[in-house]
Amino acid sequence: MESPLIREAHLLEQGVHALSTMLGPEWQVTQRPNKSKVFDAALEVRAEGDSTFTQLLVEATQTVPPRFVMEQLVPKVQLLREVNSYTNLLVIAPWISPQARDLLRQNGIAYLDLTGNVDIRVARPAILIHTVGAEKAPRSAPRETSRTTLAGVKAGRLVRLLADVPPPHRATDLHRNSELSLPYVSRLLDTLEDQLLIRRKGRVIMAVDWAQLLRARAQETSLLAHGSYQGFLAPNGVPALLKQVAHLSVHYIDGLSVTGSYAAQRFVHIAVGGQLMFYVASWLDIDDVADELGLLPVTEGADVLLLTEPDPFVRSRSEFVDGVQYVAPSQAVLDCLAGPGRMPAEGEALLDFMEAHPEEWRDSRNSTGAPPVQP
Structure with a gap:
């Protein structure tokens, strides 16, 4: 060596x-x-x-x-x-x-x-x-000493908590609310502090650059990773499909959550349409969902994508609109920024909206249990 x-x-x-x-x-x-x-x-x-x-x-x-x-x-x-x-x-x-x-x-x-x-x-x-060279770190590039990065399911949980819930936070409270181990949370917080994505006073997180945090997380992920989704055609079109989803049984409705372009378009409109993407919860089988909705499997030209839900936390703070479940704006941003085609532009537009209207999506109170901290 x-x-x-x-x-x-x-x-x-x-x-x-x-x-x-x-x-x-x-x-x-x-x-x-x-x-x-x-x-x-x-x-x-x-x-x-x-x-x-x-x-x-x-x-x-x-x-x-x-x-x-x-x-x-x-x-x-x-x-x-x-x-x-x-x-x-x-x-x-x-x-x-x-x-x-x-x-x-x-x-x-x-x-x-x-x-x-x-x-x-x-x-x-x-x-x-x-x-301009590589926007993402090559595999050969040295990692920082902690080796704890924003990649992986566990990091996604912590990022969502830090984005959705205003500070102050303590590592112990984030550990409890994310159900992640305290050592892992502490290591990832050290990484985020090195990246200036959080600022701490002593052991308490006093500020979070949540917009940059979401961008940094998205750079480490890919929404359409190999084998994580299946493509389908909706014979009667996407609008009709959304109405159909709203009339499914609770077993299906609770396990399907819209993400990507259609989730972003609830708040911003820089384009119309796009692929309708659903996260499918672990208790549902994608083929069963497709049969229930009458979707036709295709290898090209899909207008509906059914994605395997990587973690139940992606449904955290989701919202039902007209009987259909939509992921929270912070999750929609992550997925758009990590998606293909025009989706990153939609993610940036949604970020602009979120920065201008934090009351529309951020928790109005600190819910991680951290006590008030005197400045």
């Missing part, structure tokens, strides 16, 4: 090579003696035949959590600018998340990751490079 110093040196070498390739043969990128122990390397960048050059001080790191950007990199660059306004900081990493990239740009810090996400802006000599 490579030592951290060897991994860092290899990362630096790859980053310098990528920068040289992007600039082309008319530019020189030279690694200079690093007199600072605060940064990992010093690069001199100049065009051939030009005496003007810029210096890039490099931070080579395996992971770039947003909290690391704000608590470590931003103070460094502020100090750097007080000493020399012409020297720039460049972060090199295997992969940098969209949120971390936004924070780096906002604070004027250049970055380069090995998937092609690059933003370098220098006034003299004039350098402007902005490219």
Whole structure:
């Protein structure tokens, strides 16, 4: 196993090579003696035949959590600018998340990751490079030390609780309400704090960036994962099918919940129609549901999708409208953002609505049991 110093040196070498390739043969990128122990390397960048050059001080790191950007990199660059306004900081990493990239740009810090996400802006000599690489972490990218991510069913429960219920929260209350183990909840909360998705005072969660939290969760999931759904045609059309669902027995009505585009269209209208998607609860068989509704199985051109419910928690805070069960807005957002085609745009539109009208969907009280906390 490579030592951290060897991994860092290899990362630096790859980053310098990528920068040289992007600039082309008319530019020189030279690694200079690093007199600072605060940064990992010093690069001199100049065009051939030009005496003007810029210096890039490099931070080579395996992971770039947003909290690391704000608590470590931003103070460094502020100090750097007080000493020399012409020297720039460049972060090199295997992969940098969209949120971390936004924070780096906002604070004027250049970055380069090995998937092609690059933003370098220098006034003299004039350098402007902005490219977009991977939006999701490659499997080969190093994970943060906790290794607890927003992927998986368990994370979905905690995300929904944090989004739907205003803070304050304690880990013990989230553990009790989600029925997840306390160690798991604690590890995931540490990850969310590193991502600046929650803010804590002591052990109490005081703020949740629920919109970014939902986006981050959606990036780790796929609504239509292989084998998770079956496609059908509704012979009489989707509107007639919704009316038909409302007249089923309670056994079926309670086990079918609309998600995706039709759940989002209860609140926003950026398009009409789309595929009607139902989560099917574990006590129902998809083939039985299809027979009960008279649906025709198809391999292409489906207007109805029956999805295997990954966890009963997706029905948390669902609502019945005209006899049909719809998932809560926060679940609809997650599913739209993680869906195909135009669904992510519908998810973003629903997020905009939710930000403007929190009273329409968020719990009006703190229901996780956390006591009031003095600011």
